[in-house]
Amino acid sequence: MPDTLPTDSVGLVTEQQHHFDEPLTLACGRTLPEYDLTYETYGKLNSNASNALLICHALSGDHHAAGYHDMADKKPGWWETSIGPGKPFDTNRFFIVCPNNLGGCKGSSGPTTINPETGKTYGADFPIVTVPDWVESQRRLGKALGIETWAAVVGGSLGGMQALQWAIQYPDELRYSVIIAAAPKLSAQNIAFNEVARQAILTDPDFHEGHYLAHDTVPKRGLMLARMLGHITYLSDDAMHVKFGRELREGELNYQQVDQVNFQVESYLRYQGKNFVHRFDANTYVLMTKALDFFDPAKDYDDNLAKALAPIKAKCLLMSFTSDWRFSPARSKEIVKAMLHHDRDVSYVEIDAPHGHDAFLMPIPQYTTTLKAYMDRIETD
Amino acid sequence: MPDTLPTDSVGLVTEQQHHFDEPLTLACGRTLPEYDLTYETYGKLNSNASNALLICHALSGDHHAAGYHDMADKKPGWWETSIGPGKPFDTNRFFIVCPNNLGGCKGSSGPTTINPETGKTYGADFPIVTVPDWVESQRRLGKALGIETWAAVVGGSLGGMQALQWAIQYPDELRYSVIIAAAPKLSAQNIAFNEVARQAILTDPDFHEGHYLAHDTVPKRGLMLARMLGHITYLSDDAMHVKFGRELREGELNYQQVDQVNFQVESYLRYQGKNFVHRFDANTYVLMTKALDFFDPAKDYDDNLAKALAPIKAKCLLMSFTSDWRFSPARSKEIVKAMLHHDRDVSYVEIDAPHGHDAFLMPIPQYTTTLKAYMDRIETD
Numbered sequence: 001m002p003d004t005l006p007t008d009s010v011g012l013v014t015e016q017q018h019h020f021d022e023p024l025t026l027a028c029g030r031t032l033p034e035y036d037l038t039y040e041t042y043g044k045l046n047s048n049a050s051n052a053l054l055i056c057h058a059l060s061g062d063h064h065a066a067g068y069h070d071m072a073d074k075k076p077g078w079w080e081t082s083i084g085p086g087k088p089f090d091t092n093r094f095f096i097v098c099p100n101n102l103g104g105c106k107g108s109s110g111p112t113t114i115n116p117e118t119g120k121t122y123g124a125d126f127p128i129v130t131v132p133d134w135v136e137s138q139r140r141l142g143k144a145l146g147i148e149t150w151a152a153v154v155g156g157s158l159g160g161m162q163a164l165q166w167a168i169q170y171p172d173e174l175r176y177s178v179i180i181a182a183a184p185k186l187s188a189q190n191i192a193f194n195e196v197a198r199q200a201i202l203t204d205p206d207f208h209e210g211h212y213l214a215h216d217t218v219p220k221r222g223l224m225l226a227r228m229l230g231h232i233t234y235l236s237d238d239a240m241h242v243k244f245g246r247e248l249r250e251g252e253l254n255y256q257q258v259d260q261v262n263f264q265v266e267s268y269l270r271y272q273g274k275n276f277v278h279r280f281d282a283n284t285y286v287l288m289t290k291a292l293d294f295f296d297p298a299k300d301y302d303d304n305l306a307k308a309l310a311p312i313k314a315k316c317l318l319m320s321f322t323s324d325w326r327f328s329p330a331r332s333k334e335i336v337k338a339m340l341h342h343d344r345d346v347s348y349v350e351i352d353a354p355h356g357h358d359a360f361l362m363p364i365p366q367y368t369t370t371l372k373a374y375m376d377r378i379e380t381d
Numbered sequence: 382m383p384d385t386l387p388t389d390s391v392g393l394v395t396e397q398q399h400h401f402d403e404p405l406t407l408a409c410g411r412t413l414p415e416y417d418l419t420y421e422t423y424g425k426l427n428s429n430a431s432n433a434l435l436i437c438h439a440l441s442g443d444h445h446a447a448g449y450h451d452m453a454d455k456k457p458g459w460w461e462t463s464i465g466p467g468k469p470f471d472t473n474r475f476f477i478v479c480p481n482n483l484g485g486c487k488g489s490s491g492p493t494t495i496n497p498e499t500g501k502t503y504g505a506d507f508p509i510v511t512v513p514d515w516v517e518s519q520r521r522l523g524k525a526l527g528i529e530t531w532a533a534v535v536g537g538s539l540g541g542m543q544a545l546q547w548a549i550q551y552p553d554e555l556r557y558s559v560i561i562a563a564a565p566k567l568s569a570q571n572i573a574f575n576e577v578a579r580q581a582i583l584t585d586p587d588f589h590e591g592h593y594l595a596h597d598t599v600p601k602r603g604l605m606l607a608r609m610l611g612h613i614t615y616l617s618d619d620a621m622h623v624k625f626g627r628e629l630r631e632g633e634l635n636y637q638q639v640d641q642v643n644f645q646v647e648s649y650l651r652y653q654g655k656n657f658v659h660r661f662d663a664n665t666y667v668l669m670t671k672a673l674d675f676f677d678p679a680k681d682y683d684d685n686l687a688k689a690l691a692p693i694k695a696k697c698l699l700m701s702f703t704s705d706w707r708f709s710p711a712r713s714k715e716i717v718k719a720m721l722h723h724d725r726d727v728s729y730v731e732i733d734a735p736h737g738h739d740a741f742l743m744p745i746p747q748y749t750t751t752l753k754a755y756m757d758r759i760e761t762d
Contacts, residue, residue: 196610244569266576
């Protein structure tokens with residue numbers, strides 16, 4: 001337990017919750033009659049509400065993007081590298097809002113919360129949610145906080161897709177969109193990885209068609225496998241090599257038992273997988289992968305991405321990482337190219353980084369410096 | 382059912398089996414007191430036994446490399462594209478031997494066969510086998526067939542590792558080694574994929590610590606997941622794009638059920654996964670991934686691959702495919718470089734192909750032509 005928190009941290013933070021009574025009709029056709037969003041804020045909203053940043057989280061993220069909940073916390077929020085006084089998302093200048101998405105498992109309405117219509121946990125009955133649905137709910141949260149226009153909407157990976165969708169869906173309600181390590185839609189390979197992760201969860205005998213909580217269990221094997229697989233796609237082959245190589249756990253290969261850990265990378269994956277089971281919900285994981293699979297703004301425009309992005313008015317920053325093979329630089333460039341087709345104000349930066357997709361969460365000097373320079377030019381009054 | 386078989390096929394073939402009474406001590410320290418190898422042969426051994434080719438199979442392969450077992454067979458052997466009259470492994474010239482490896486599940490001694498010491502199915506009691514163990518057993522099979530020296534030992538992927546190991550282990554007993562789409566050892570990422578596949582199998586409640594047959598069941602969920610994951614690594618992202626894109630199975634996205642197939646790629650993977658369960662054994666799958674993980678000829682030479690390859694006398698052909706991200710061209714080049722260090726006779730060809738790792742099984746003109754030209758220069762008398 002630290003006695004003091006780092007001076008460039010937002011420090012101790014408290015999560016908040018907003019209850020929405022106005023029904024929300026989702027892309028799937030179903031309506032949530034009421035719902036909650038759990039969120040955190042950092043920094044102060046200025047008098048004309050012109051300094052608000054919306055941070056959107058990725059697959060396994062949540063609303064706790066920065067700071068500490070408790071002096072005993074071992075780890076700060078997931079984007080501590082970028083959020084705080086003097087950092088790219090500078091809390092001396094910006095009022096930052098980060099909600100847990102609908103369908104999540106960290107407080108916002110989702111599979112682990114109570115369905116007000118039945119009085120029971122939603123479980124598998126929570127509807128499929130999409131990126132446009134999240135934008136809609138985030139917009140309502142903004143309005144509840146007095147924000148009509150975001151200075152910027154920001155996100156990495158699935159969060160970047162939300163930042164992109166915001167610019168399409170409500171072009172007049174954000175001035176900047178910062179889209180990091182994202183893609184205009186998943187590739188067949190991306191979908192394939194999601195499908196294996198989903199099948200791991202759905203075929204776990206403890207899944208009980210998503211009503212595992214009612215059976216007093218969780219599909220821990222399936223969720224563990226999904227997470228292990230996820231981790232492979234978050235790291236580059238090179239990053240894995242540097243991190244683990246073929247280093248042996250015990251010094252010698254174990255030729256006797258097939259379930260024995262031999263290599264450090266096996267140990268790492270098992271640890272990450274088992275750990276995840278304690279902090280994440282399987283139904284939420286499935287829903288998040290569906291939101292990824294279904295994201296495809298060009299779909300209603302004959303697969304013409306330029307047409308789909310035509311409504312955008314926000315200035316956009318796209319960033320990608322050379323070693324990211326989940327959403328490679330080529331995927332970001334598809335978005336840049338489509339934006340340039342309509343002569344939009346778009347900047348693109350490719351960061352030379354060996355870490356793979358995970359790079360967007362890391363303190364990489366070129367990344368941080370570039371991001372900060374861009375954010376610093378956003379006017380806040 | 383075809384009335385006739387293709388004229389460039391070896392036609393109808395029959396598998397054979399050889400029983401070995403001489404005990405075989407394995408790298409793991411355990412000894413098989415006796416064992417069987419199931420194998421097929423194509424072509425005719427010449428009088429001085431100088432035209433024998435050994436074909437080594439990969440992870441999920443077997444001894445049925447070419448031809449048909451029956452006029453009703455829907456598919457020929459797994460390397461039909463390369464084995465047959467006039468093909469690269471030309472049965473007009475070569476006598477080809479392809480065994481099912483020890484630990485396999487297609488007839489050779491392995492987890493699904495009877496342990497002569499107990500009278501019961503081996504199941505999980507079958508020992509961990511390694512690439513050097515396979516070389517040893519293949520050598521004995523050769524001798525049983527009257528072959529003292531192979532004209533060439535050939536394989537792709539894990540089969541290529543066996544061809545490499547042959548050249549190291551018995552340098553005087555093969556004249557050529559043809560190593561296709563292989564690597565000198567697995568990367569951390571390769572091991573990571575194997576570990577997820579293994580965990581899928583080992584954590585399946587129907588695995589019963591490998592003794593599932595005694596429980597009258599098979600860990601079909603785990604084996605299905607392992608195979609789905611395997612297929613992702615066999616195809617390039619581009620190949621998946623060409624093959625499936627984001628094409629929808631039903632024309633429209635299904636927003637109602639999370640277990641519904643939406644994209645063709647999901648349907649393909651589920652089909653491949655389910656199908657595999659009927660034709661492969663889970664313990665064998667686990668053993669094969671261990672053999673892959675453990676293959677590392679440089680390990681006993683301070684990770685100096687050149688030193689490990691120093692004994693090689695065979696002329697070697699290395700081939701790789703541009704889009705193979707499982708064992709990329711860079712991995713083949715590591716082997717080539719190490720061979721050149723000792724001025725070995727090595728040829729290297731990189732084939733421009735979009736299919737990913739699976740390319741080594743495909744009828745790609747540049748690949749077939751090059752391979753045939755190389756094989757044609759091998760003297761057979």
